[in-house]
Amino acid sequence: MDFERFIFYFFAAVLVFAAGRVITVRNPVHAALHLVLAFFTCAALWLLLEAEFLAIALVLVYVGAVMVLFLFVVMMLDINVSPLREGFIRYLPVGLSVAALIVIEMFLVVRARNFGADAVAIPARHGADYSNTRELGSVLYTDYVYPFEIAAVILLVAIIAAIVLTMRRRPGTKHQNPVDQVAVKSSDRVRLVKMKAEERQ
Amino acid sequence: MVEFWELIREPVFIVLKIVAIVAPLMLAVAYLTYAERKIIGYMQVRIGPNRVGPRGWLQPIADALKLLMKEIIVPSSANRFLFLIAPMLSIAPALAAWAVMPFTDTLVLADIDASLLYILALTSMGVYGVIIAGWATNSKYAFLGAMRSAAQIVAYEIAMGFALVGVLIAGGSLNLREIVLAQQGSLLHWFWLPLFPLFIIYFISGVAETNRAPFDVAEGESEIVAGFHVEYSGMAFAVFFLAEYANMILIAALAALMFLGGWLSPFEGTWFESWFTWVPGVFWLLAKTSLFLFFFLWLRATFPRYRYDQIMRLGWKVFIPITIVWLVVEGAAVMADIGPWFD
Numbered sequence: 001m002d003f004e005r006f007i008f009y010f011f012a013a014v015l016v017f018a019a020g021r022v023i024t025v026r027n028p029v030h031a032a033l034h035l036v037l038a039f040f041t042c043a044a045l046w047l048l049l050e051a052e053f054l055a056i057a058l059v060l061v062y063v064g065a066v067m068v069l070f071l072f073v074v075m076m077l078d079i080n081v082s083p084l085r086e087g088f089i090r091y092l093p094v095g096l097s098v099a100a101l102i103v104i105e106m107f108l109v110v111r112a113r114n115f116g117a118d119a120v121a122i123p124a125r126h127g128a129d130y131s132n133t134r135e136l137g138s139v140l141y142t143d144y145v146y147p148f149e150i151a152a153v154i155l156l157v158a159i160i161a162a163i164v165l166t167m168r169r170r171p172g173t174k175h176q177n178p179v180d181q182v183a184v185k186s187s188d189r190v191r192l193v194k195m196k197a198e199e200r201q
Numbered sequence: 202m203v204e205f206w207e208l209i210r211e212p213v214f215i216v217l218k219i220v221a222i223v224a225p226l227m228l229a230v231a232y233l234t235y236a237e238r239k240i241i242g243y244m245q246v247r248i249g250p251n252r253v254g255p256r257g258w259l260q261p262i263a264d265a266l267k268l269l270m271k272e273i274i275v276p277s278s279a280n281r282f283l284f285l286i287a288p289m290l291s292i293a294p295a296l297a298a299w300a301v302m303p304f305t306d307t308l309v310l311a312d313i314d315a316s317l318l319y320i321l322a323l324t325s326m327g328v329y330g331v332i333i334a335g336w337a338t339n340s341k342y343a344f345l346g347a348m349r350s351a352a353q354i355v356a357y358e359i360a361m362g363f364a365l366v367g368v369l370i371a372g373g374s375l376n377l378r379e380i381v382l383a384q385q386g387s388l389l390h391w392f393w394l395p396l397f398p399l400f401i402i403y404f405i406s407g408v409a410e411t412n413r414a415p416f417d418v419a420e421g422e423s424e425i426v427a428g429f430h431v432e433y434s435g436m437a438f439a440v441f442f443l444a445e446y447a448n449m450i451l452i453a454a455l456a457a458l459m460f461l462g463g464w465l466s467p468f469e470g471t472w473f474e475s476w477f478t479w480v481p482g483v484f485w486l487l488a489k490t491s492l493f494l495f496f497f498l499w500l501r502a503t504f505p506r507y508r509y510d511q512i513m514r515l516g517w518k519v520f521i522p523i524t525i526v527w528l529v530v531e532g533a534a535v536m537a538d539i540g541p542w543f544d
Contacts, residue, residue, distance in 0.1 A: 029336060033283075036329070056318045060362075064325025065355055068332065072351050075336050075344070131314050133375055178514065 008048055015041040028074045036067045050126060053133040218310050222299050230446040231261035237498050244502040271435035276338060279432065283337035288433070288440035291330020294323040295447040302454060303378040305464045305482040315375040317365060320455065324410065327448060328354045330441070331412075331419060335429040346428025349509060350412060350419035356516035357409040357416075363524035364403035367396050367531055368459045371542055377455075381463035386541060387470030391462040395534065395542045398527045400460045402520050404493065407452035409516070411445060414501035418509055453493035454486070461489045 018038040025031050039062045046055035112118075140148050235250065235257070242249025250257035275281055301316035303309040313319060328351060335347020371392050372380035384391045393400045409416040420428040430441045457463060464482030468474050507515070534542075 056322045060322040
């Protein structure tokens, strides 16, 4: 077994373990932390595929920002696990049928005939001067420019929708106006009064 | 025997190079704490530490020994595993980021293609140490500190990322070495001039990312005692401290590389350029880094702590719009081939 294969199996084992713990562990904070570990090992696996840009972007976006916000919310919730487990038997048939459906769908798409060693040629290793970032950029902005722009617009719509849905205008709340605060002069706040010294009693 | 040596030669050399980076870094961290106490002392018309060794030079050594000897206390209601792993999670990214730092044109441990992105990704992971420490401690003060830190870092990371986008447009590369080489010419060729707003925003965001004053609400002594590390003692506390100062040095070195021409001599392109050719490039890089580190300390001695809502307003409503506007300006400058930076 060469070193690269060893690295692959090591990270793959960690990834499977972490992904399993995400759904089996009881504490939601621990589950979120295992998800972080899963993302991180996944990025390491992508590095082996020479997808350096995507690997670092995964760490930057998902580990560095999304999961931080996730933890932020999960840590503030006080989730009591036992009510969540009520009705486990009742919902089991529905859950199992959904899971079975997903497994069948995945089997139809991701199977050896479509993705096996016969169907897809094993990609050759690129040279040291190959820049994954440059390749990705040039493909993204030439061949796939319209799908890329459409995806960007959809994201923008989602951002605006999220803001509109959560924005509440509450009348009567007090808040400062920073422009006014900065523009304040000492003469607006303190009045110096000249007066004669009083007689000593 | 020879074959065995051939096999382990490269790993051994890499480990030696790592030691050659980390050991001076740790020393720099130790003496940065000394410099901080001295400089802030003089700014406040005090003398600062002057008892241990001549002029207090051995003070950081004494501090480190004291912290090494102290007991590490784990609170009884804390999550023991996460409590102990949090300091490691905070120092590991702070040190790993140095792997791609170019000290001169040739002196770099790992000259990877996307080194700027790598550093951004690793510095964004440093927040986990803070969050996990705050949560695992199981104390209100620590938890408040962690929550503040998380919100602050997410807010300022966006502005920081946009500032870096400006740098990589101007440098035409994600590789730090090539970004520095793109600034060759003279002091006016450096990117601080065409990217001035991004330069300022990058540095201020860097101060916020490292939780330094005036953005140190995560520690906030007057409100939440010491924030996320309130229950840490001994070496566990020292590791948080090391990570914070290593991050400060990292931000300062990055600012020097990306906006002040890194190891390039400031006298390039002037008539007395040849007088300074004997100065090694590392010296210029360290001098510029020290300048930014001085700004860190100067800010701490000068400004009162920001209020939390003001921090959020500055990050989201001021910095991010400015960076986006300047990216548009820069794009126009690139299209118009405005020299000497964008031609």
